[in-house]
Amino acid sequence: MMGAGKSTTGSLLAQRLGAAYLDSDAEILRRTGRTVPEIWHQDGEPAFRAEEARVLADALHRHGPTVVGVAGGAVLDPVNRELIRRAGTVVWLRARPETLARRVGAGEGRPLLEGDPAANIARLDAERRPVYAELAGVVVDVDELSPPEVVDRIVTAAGLATGG
Protein backbone atom coordinates (compact mmCIF):
# COMPACT_ATOMS: atom_id res chain seq x y z
CA MET A 1 0.00 0.00 0.00
CA MET A 2 0.96 3.64 -0.32
CA GLY A 3 3.29 4.58 2.52
CA ALA A 4 4.05 1.00 3.59
CA GLY A 5 7.76 1.55 3.02
CA LYS A 6 8.38 0.07 -0.44
CA SER A 7 10.96 2.66 -1.47
CA THR A 8 12.74 2.80 1.90
CA THR A 9 12.76 -0.92 2.59
CA GLY A 10 13.03 -2.03 -1.03
CA SER A 11 16.16 -0.03 -1.72
CA LEU A 12 17.70 -1.21 1.56
CA LEU A 13 16.87 -4.81 0.67
CA ALA A 14 18.38 -4.33 -2.79
CA GLN A 15 21.61 -3.02 -1.21
CA ARG A 16 21.76 -6.03 1.10
CA LEU A 17 21.24 -8.42 -1.81
CA GLY A 18 23.52 -6.62 -4.25
CA ALA A 19 20.44 -6.20 -6.44
CA ALA A 20 19.00 -3.28 -8.37
CA TYR A 21 15.95 -1.43 -7.06
CA LEU A 22 13.14 -0.32 -9.37
CA ASP A 23 9.94 1.41 -8.40
CA SER A 24 6.91 1.26 -10.70
CA ASP A 25 5.90 4.91 -10.18
CA ALA A 26 9.49 6.12 -10.63
CA GLU A 27 9.79 4.07 -13.84
CA ILE A 28 6.61 5.68 -15.18
CA LEU A 29 8.11 9.10 -14.54
CA ARG A 30 11.41 8.09 -16.10
CA ARG A 31 9.76 6.67 -19.21
CA THR A 32 7.08 9.26 -19.82
CA GLY A 33 8.58 12.35 -18.21
CA ARG A 34 5.21 12.78 -16.48
CA THR A 35 4.20 12.37 -12.87
CA VAL A 36 1.45 10.07 -11.62
CA PRO A 37 -1.05 12.93 -11.03
CA GLU A 38 -0.26 14.49 -14.42
CA ILE A 39 -1.09 11.27 -16.28
CA TRP A 40 -4.04 10.51 -14.01
CA HIS A 41 -5.68 13.94 -14.31
CA GLN A 42 -4.88 14.58 -17.97
CA ASP A 43 -5.48 11.11 -19.43
CA GLY A 44 -7.50 9.30 -16.77
CA GLU A 45 -6.89 6.33 -14.51
CA PRO A 46 -7.21 3.69 -17.31
CA ALA A 47 -4.37 5.38 -19.24
CA PHE A 48 -2.29 5.46 -16.07
CA ARG A 49 -2.98 1.78 -15.40
CA ALA A 50 -2.02 0.85 -18.97
CA GLU A 51 1.32 2.65 -18.61
CA GLU A 52 1.81 1.02 -15.22
CA ALA A 53 1.25 -2.45 -16.70
CA ARG A 54 3.84 -1.80 -19.44
CA VAL A 55 6.41 -0.51 -16.98
CA LEU A 56 5.80 -3.38 -14.58
CA ALA A 57 6.18 -6.03 -17.28
CA ASP A 58 9.53 -4.52 -18.26
CA ALA A 59 10.72 -4.24 -14.66
CA LEU A 60 9.83 -7.87 -13.97
CA HIS A 61 11.66 -9.07 -17.07
CA ARG A 62 14.91 -7.37 -16.20
CA HIS A 63 17.99 -9.54 -16.21
CA GLY A 64 19.87 -9.78 -12.95
CA PRO A 65 18.62 -9.65 -9.39
CA THR A 66 16.09 -6.90 -8.92
CA VAL A 67 13.83 -5.73 -6.13
CA VAL A 68 10.70 -4.12 -7.59
CA GLY A 69 8.58 -1.76 -5.55
CA VAL A 70 5.13 -2.36 -7.00
CA ALA A 71 2.57 0.39 -6.44
CA GLY A 72 -0.35 -0.95 -4.43
CA GLY A 73 -2.93 -0.51 -7.18
CA ALA A 74 -1.03 -2.47 -9.83
CA VAL A 75 -1.96 -5.84 -8.34
CA LEU A 76 -5.67 -5.21 -8.87
CA ASP A 77 -5.08 -6.20 -12.50
CA PRO A 78 -5.06 -10.01 -12.85
CA VAL A 79 -2.54 -9.89 -15.71
CA ASN A 80 -0.13 -7.90 -13.54
CA ARG A 81 -0.73 -10.33 -10.70
CA GLU A 82 0.20 -13.30 -12.83
CA LEU A 83 3.37 -11.56 -14.06
CA ILE A 84 4.34 -10.70 -10.49
CA ARG A 85 3.64 -14.23 -9.27
CA ARG A 86 5.90 -15.72 -11.91
CA ALA A 87 8.69 -13.20 -11.46
CA GLY A 88 9.81 -14.11 -7.97
CA THR A 89 9.12 -13.75 -4.28
CA VAL A 90 6.21 -11.44 -3.46
CA VAL A 91 6.50 -9.52 -0.20
CA TRP A 92 3.55 -7.71 1.36
CA LEU A 93 4.60 -4.89 3.66
CA ARG A 94 1.49 -5.05 5.81
CA ALA A 95 0.68 -2.02 7.92
CA ARG A 96 -2.27 -0.82 9.90
CA PRO A 97 -4.27 1.86 8.08
CA GLU A 98 -3.36 4.36 10.83
CA THR A 99 0.34 3.75 10.12
CA LEU A 100 -0.19 4.23 6.39
CA ALA A 101 -2.21 7.40 6.96
CA ARG A 102 0.47 8.85 9.23
CA ARG A 103 3.19 8.10 6.70
CA VAL A 104 1.41 9.54 3.66
CA GLY A 105 0.36 12.69 5.52
CA ALA A 106 -1.61 14.97 3.21
CA GLY A 107 -1.36 12.37 0.45
CA GLU A 108 0.24 14.76 -2.00
CA GLY A 109 0.83 13.27 -5.45
CA ARG A 110 -1.68 10.47 -4.83
CA PRO A 111 -4.89 11.02 -6.77
CA LEU A 112 -6.78 8.26 -4.93
CA LEU A 113 -6.25 9.98 -1.59
CA GLU A 114 -7.60 13.40 -2.61
CA GLY A 115 -10.25 14.77 -0.29
CA ASP A 116 -9.80 12.80 2.91
CA PRO A 117 -6.46 10.93 2.79
CA ALA A 118 -6.91 8.95 6.03
CA ALA A 119 -10.44 7.79 5.17
CA ASN A 120 -9.47 6.96 1.60
CA ILE A 121 -6.44 4.97 2.67
CA ALA A 122 -8.53 3.00 5.18
CA ARG A 123 -11.10 2.18 2.48
CA LEU A 124 -8.50 1.15 -0.12
CA ASP A 125 -6.61 -0.91 2.45
CA ALA A 126 -9.76 -2.81 3.43
CA GLU A 127 -10.65 -3.46 -0.22
CA ARG A 128 -7.18 -4.62 -1.17
CA ARG A 129 -6.13 -6.76 1.77
CA PRO A 130 -7.65 -9.97 0.35
CA VAL A 131 -5.81 -9.44 -2.94
CA TYR A 132 -2.49 -8.78 -1.21
CA ALA A 133 -3.00 -11.78 1.07
CA GLU A 134 -3.64 -14.07 -1.87
CA LEU A 135 -0.60 -12.87 -3.80
CA ALA A 136 2.03 -12.57 -1.10
CA GLY A 137 4.50 -15.34 -0.33
CA VAL A 138 5.99 -13.37 2.54
CA VAL A 139 4.09 -11.03 4.85
CA VAL A 140 5.84 -8.62 7.19
CA ASP A 141 3.94 -6.56 9.75
CA VAL A 142 5.89 -3.35 9.52
CA ASP A 143 4.18 -1.06 12.03
CA GLU A 144 6.63 -1.56 14.88
CA LEU A 145 9.77 -2.32 12.83
CA SER A 146 12.58 -0.08 11.64
CA PRO A 147 13.52 -0.36 7.95
CA PRO A 148 16.58 -2.57 8.67
CA GLU A 149 14.39 -4.83 10.81
CA VAL A 150 11.88 -5.13 7.97
CA VAL A 151 14.73 -6.12 5.66
CA ASP A 152 15.95 -8.74 8.16
CA ARG A 153 12.49 -10.27 8.27
CA ILE A 154 12.23 -10.40 4.49
CA VAL A 155 15.65 -11.97 4.08
CA THR A 156 14.92 -14.62 6.70
CA ALA A 157 11.38 -15.39 5.57
CA ALA A 158 12.28 -15.59 1.89
CA GLY A 159 15.50 -17.51 2.51
CA LEU A 160 17.49 -14.96 0.55
CA ALA A 161 21.27 -15.12 0.61
CA THR A 162 23.07 -11.87 1.40
CA GLY A 163 26.72 -10.89 1.36
CA GLY A 164 26.72 -10.25 5.09
Ligand SMILES: Nc1ncnc2c1ncn2[C@@H]1O[C@H](COP(=O)(O)OP(=O)(O)OP(=O)(O)O)[C@@H](O)[C@H]1O
Ligand atom coordinates in the same frame (compact mmCIF):
# COMPACT_ATOMS: atom_id res chain seq x y z
N1 LIG B 1 9.80 0.90 8.93
C1 LIG B 1 9.57 2.21 8.97
N2 LIG B 1 9.48 2.86 10.14
C2 LIG B 1 9.23 4.18 10.19
N3 LIG B 1 9.04 4.98 9.11
C3 LIG B 1 9.12 4.39 7.91
C4 LIG B 1 9.38 2.98 7.76
N4 LIG B 1 9.39 2.70 6.44
C5 LIG B 1 9.14 3.84 5.80
N5 LIG B 1 8.98 4.86 6.67
C6 LIG B 1 8.67 6.27 6.35
O1 LIG B 1 7.34 6.28 5.85
C7 LIG B 1 7.25 7.14 4.72
C8 LIG B 1 6.82 6.29 3.50
O2 LIG B 1 7.88 5.39 3.18
P1 LIG B 1 8.21 5.00 1.68
O3 LIG B 1 8.31 6.23 0.85
O4 LIG B 1 9.36 4.08 1.70
O5 LIG B 1 6.88 4.22 1.34
P2 LIG B 1 6.33 3.75 -0.07
O6 LIG B 1 5.62 2.47 0.16
O7 LIG B 1 7.44 3.75 -1.06
O8 LIG B 1 5.30 4.91 -0.35
P3 LIG B 1 4.77 5.49 -1.75
O9 LIG B 1 3.35 5.20 -1.73
O10 LIG B 1 5.04 6.96 -1.64
O11 LIG B 1 5.54 4.87 -2.86
C9 LIG B 1 8.61 7.80 4.56
O12 LIG B 1 8.58 9.03 5.23
C10 LIG B 1 9.56 6.81 5.25
O13 LIG B 1 10.68 7.46 5.79
Ligand SMILES: O=C(O)C1=C[C@@H](O)[C@@H](O)[C@H](O)C1
Ligand atom coordinates in the same frame (compact mmCIF):
# COMPACT_ATOMS: atom_id res chain seq x y z
O1 LIG C 1 -2.27 2.34 -4.75
C1 LIG C 1 -2.52 2.92 -5.82
O2 LIG C 1 -3.52 2.67 -6.52
C2 LIG C 1 -1.58 3.96 -6.28
C3 LIG C 1 -0.37 4.08 -5.66
C4 LIG C 1 0.63 5.08 -6.06
O3 LIG C 1 1.93 4.58 -5.83
C5 LIG C 1 0.44 5.48 -7.51
O4 LIG C 1 0.78 4.42 -8.37
C6 LIG C 1 -0.98 5.91 -7.76
O5 LIG C 1 -1.23 7.05 -6.97
C7 LIG C 1 -1.98 4.80 -7.42
Ligand SMILES: [Mg+2]
Ligand atom coordinates in the same frame (compact mmCIF):
# COMPACT_ATOMS: atom_id res chain seq x y z
MG1 LIG D 1 7.61 4.70 -2.91
